[in-house]
Amino acid sequence: MAEDLSINRNTTKSEQYKSLIPQIEGLLYGETDFVANMANVAAALKEQFNWFWVGFYLVKNDELVLGPFQGPVACTRIKKGKGVCGSSWEKMETLIVPDVDKFPGHIACASASKSEIVLPLINEGKVIGVLDVDSEFLNHFDTTDKSYLEQVISILLNK
Secondary structure, eight states, rough: OOOOOOOOOOSOOOHHHHHHHHHHHHTTTTOOOOOHHHHHHHHHHHHHHHOOOEEOOOOOOOEEEEEEEEESSSOOEETTHHHHHHHHHHSSOOEEOOOOOOGOOOOSSSTTTOEEEEEEEETTTEEEEEEEEESTTTTOHHHHHHHHHHHHHHHHHHH
């Protein structure tokens, strides 16, 4: 079933998330395929916020492997503890990076990326992947993004 999102960028960030989250729930309703759901979540977030890059990496054979995403081509594999994504996986916590050039060991998949937020997908106490969001602007992400994106991940993992 095709879905159209109701996009309104002329409101606060919180209001945009509050409008988008029920729409994401609707997109995922009744769909049990995890890859399909990750793809729709990435597309919905990209469409609403017009971020530079939005996507998922999945843990496979002790490395993160590129999953569904929206944006320019990306790094395919990331080792645990490497870059922002690998560090989020290793620490099992959300990382907000205001300036990626100042993050030790940052992996520059795209030089246009300036700030980043990475959230681990934790299932049964184990990281199974990460949600990675990049912006071409410095200091783009904050605790508002963290809070709402954690809700999005919860919806995704509970489908």
